[in-house]
Amino acid sequence: MSALTRAEAEGLIQDVLEVYPEEARKDRKKHLMVNDPAIEQSKKCITSNRKSLPGVMTARGCAYAGSKGVVWGPVKDMIHLSHGPVGCGQYSRAGRRNYYVGYTGVNTFGTMNFTSDFQEKDVVFGGDKKLAKIFAEMEMLFPLSKGITVQSECPVGLIGDDIDAVTQKGSATLGKPVVPVRCEGFRGVSQSLGHHIANDTIRDHILEKGLDDDFVSSPYDVAIIGDYNIGGDAWSSRILLEEMGLRVVAQWSGDGTLSEIKRTPKVKLNLLHCYRSMNYISRHMEAKFGIPWLEYNFFGPTKIAESLRAIASRFDDRIKEGAERVIASYQPMVDALNAKYVPRLQGKKVMLYVGGLRPRHVIGAYEDLGMEVVGTGYEFGHNDDYDRTIQEMGDATLIYDDVTEFELERFVAKIKPDLIGAGIKEKYVYQKMGIPFRQMHSWDYSGPYHGYDGYAIFARDIDMTVNNPCWKNMQAPWKKELP
Amino acid sequence: MPKVILSRADNGTLTCYVPKKDLEGRVKSLEYDRADCWGGRMVLEDGTALFIEPLDTPPIFPVEMRVTRG
Numbered sequence: 406m407s408a409l410t411r412a413e414a415e416g417l418i419q420d421v422l423e424v425y426p427e428e429a430r431k432d433r434k435k436h437l438m439v440n441d442p443a444i445e446q447s448k449k450c451i452t453s454n455r456k457s458l459p460g461v462m463t464a465r466g467c468a469y470a471g472s473k474g475v476v477w478g479p480v481k482d483m484i485h486l487s488h489g490p491v492g493c494g495q496y497s498r499a500g501r502r503n504y505y506v507g508y509t510g511v512n513t514f515g516t517m518n519f520t521s522d523f524q525e526k527d528v529v530f531g532g533d534k535k536l537a538k539i540f541a542e543m544e545m546l547f548p549l550s551k552g553i554t555v556q557s558e559c560p561v562g563l564i565g566d567d568i569d570a571v572t573q574k575g576s577a578t579l580g581k582p583v584v585p586v587r588c589e590g591f592r593g594v595s596q597s598l599g600h601h602i603a604n605d606t607i608r609d610h611i612l613e614k615g616l617d618d619d620f621v622s623s624p625y626d627v628a629i630i631g632d633y634n635i636g637g638d639a640w641s642s643r644i645l646l647e648e649m650g651l652r653v654v655a656q657w658s659g660d661g662t663l664s665e666i667k668r669t670p671k672v673k674l675n676l677l678h679c680y681r682s683m684n685y686i687s688r689h690m691e692a693k694f695g696i697p698w699l700e701y702n703f704f705g706p707t708k709i710a711e712s713l714r715a716i717a718s719r720f721d722d723r724i725k726e727g728a729e730r731v732i733a734s735y736q737p738m739v740d741a742l743n744a745k746y747v748p749r750l751q752g753k754k755v756m757l758y759v760g761g762l763r764p765r766h767v768i769g770a771y772e773d774l775g776m777e778v779v780g781t782g783y784e785f786g787h788n789d790d791y792d793r794t795i796q797e798m799g800d801a802t803l804i805y806d807d808v809t810e811f812e813l814e815r816f817v818a819k820i821k822p823d824l825i826g827a828g829i830k831e832k833y834v835y836q837k838m839g840i841p842f843r844q845m846h847s848w849d850y851s852g853p854y855h856g857y858d859g860y861a862i863f864a865r866d867i868d869m870t871v872n873n874p875c876w877k878n879m880q881a882p883w884k885k886e887l888p
Numbered sequence: 889m890p891k892v893i894l895s896r897a898d899n900g901t902l903t904c905y906v907p908k909k910d911l912e913g914r915v916k917s918l919e920y921d922r923a924d925c926w927g928g929r930m931v932l933e934d935g936t937a938l939f940i941e942p943l944d945t946p947p948i949f950p951v952e953m954r955v956t957r958g
Contacts, residue, residue, distance in 0.1 A: 448934055454910070601910075688905060692893050692952040789912040 408754050408779040408820050411801040414439040418803075421815045429458055436806040440798045447791030453806045454787045456594045462810035464758070464830050465784050467590035469493055471599020473556040475682055476607075477586065479503035479633050479658040480666070481513040482551040484543055487520040488536065488568065489558025493590070494520040502847045504637050505660040512549045519543065528560055533571050540575040540583065551663040552582040554606070562589030582663070584610040595785035595807075596760070597681065604685035607666065612689075617668040625651045625720065626672040630687055630698070631679030631762070634659025636852020641859045642678070642703050648734075649713060649727035651720070657683060670694040674719055676701055678855075679762045681783075681790055703855040704863075705770030706739040735857040743773070746864040749872055751775035753823035756816070758808055758831070759845050760784040765794040767826070767845070770854075770863055779820055782808050784828075810834075824871050839879035841870045892938070895950035902949075904932055911936070921946075929958045 409417065418437045422430045435452035444450060457463040466474070469487075474497045477485050487494030499516040507513030521539055523532055540553065553575070555568050568585045576583040586606045588599045627646060632639040639659040646653050654672060655665035669675070675687050675698040687698040699719065701712035710732045717728035753776045757764050764781040771778050781798060782805035783790055791804070798804065803816060810831070817825060817840065825835050826845035835842040843849045843866065851866050853859040893905045894915075902915040913936070919928025920942055927942035937958035947953070 446934060685907070688893055688907070688950075691895065691950045695948075695950070697950075787910055789910075792912075 414801050417819050421812050438804050440802045440804050442796055444795050447795055448788050451791050457807055464828055466596040468588045468592040468599035469558055469590045471596030472586050472588035472603035476600055476603035477554050480661050481505040481515045482662045484514050484519050484550045484553045486555050488555045489523050489560050491520050491522045493558045494518045502635055503659050504634050523560055532566050536571045544579055554584040554586055556586050557589045559590045597785040600682040601685055608689050611666055616670055620668040620671055622671040623652055626654045627651050627674045627676050628655040628669045628672045630657045630675050630677045631683035632659050636848050638853040638855040641853040641856035645856050649731045650724050681761045702766045704767045705773040707773055708769035742861055742864050746868050747775040749868050754779045755824045756780040756822040758782045758827040765797045768797045839876050843870050892955050893952050
């Protein structure tokens, strides 16, 4: 049962669009839709990956965020230099909680902020000399780094620095890969282009420049692609794969290393979790090295079991048996969890507004808990994401692309969901409105949420949020009516 | 002359991916799909028409190839 009827939902969208000037209304109309699972192609009913309108509040990030924050950032044994003013690096430092093992500052650099700290002088005279000096300095201070990426910030593109030449020279002197990433924030409409640029640099500067020839592959090698190990997600995913008999030889890019990237073209199957950010490199490896890729979903027991079986179907009987064994061995745990949490969460309505894979992937996990997702949307999804989402969502539910803060607030006021999952920019607004909210970009500082172990944490967290007594005490005592 | 990646899905349908446009679509029709001749005019489900220079044998999927507007 959906929260609204189709007519009501369409009316709600009309109401929300009322406030916009005509031009804006025409544009925003294309980004909002009422779902109909019978539709196969999203293109005709929702527009995505378009420039946000000036004047509306968008929650999107920039290309730099997509490259440094998402794709390259978690590669732990390389130094990711934020080339430009200091702020971009500092405010994106360690915020995504991509966990890793290693000695930070010695052989891993994930939570550190490296920046060229552009000053006026560098903007006027160019930062190329400074960049070359920084390479030497970093090599002296952190000799165990396996490589360097130069993540360009806006000013570098604006003043036209030739970082390609500097990095090429730097790579030759250091004897390590030094990758120029032209991910200036102004490129593209959202972080999505940053993912693409980062994927292309991995292709051009790592995979094309020599692979790991000494690596001995086995028939059961797989790589986890597009799992950023947020709160330990990749770890709770890989144990399932390992328990069923596969060998996980690379993690892209949560807790990942340069050598793992280099050996990936030797795996038998690429397992793709975040389709949006890493489908480009998966497609490249498919075309160039003939490695098939498979999208999977490790949120919630139903989808995990489905995915494990789909993965196993690509291998021999030993793995197929392994998958069944893993599913059976976790079933008692799942049953116990459901017995505990489903009665507390049954029938609750959820609205989501996140990015990447979550707007569609987590739907199964909520449904396992007896909850219903009544609205979902991507910050920076493309049409192929919506194609996949339409089938996952129920009839007459809302789908919104790059929703503005105003629109989301109005939707929430009307639908009155029992839980909202969105980002930090929305969190405190809705909590002050007295609506249970979880920051689902980095699991509200909890996690992992992937795999069976993650499901236990997910169920606990959702229960903790939805059934928290604080939501009933949002009104100030002096504003309450006297008994 | 866009470059595209053609691959076969699990259920046997041919899918076409155009990297430049970030467009993924199922192939609705292909002019020649025989063992001795493969290629020709290809129409995607959203109506985009592309032309593949006919080949003597079907390629091994996935394959990256150049196509022209059909």
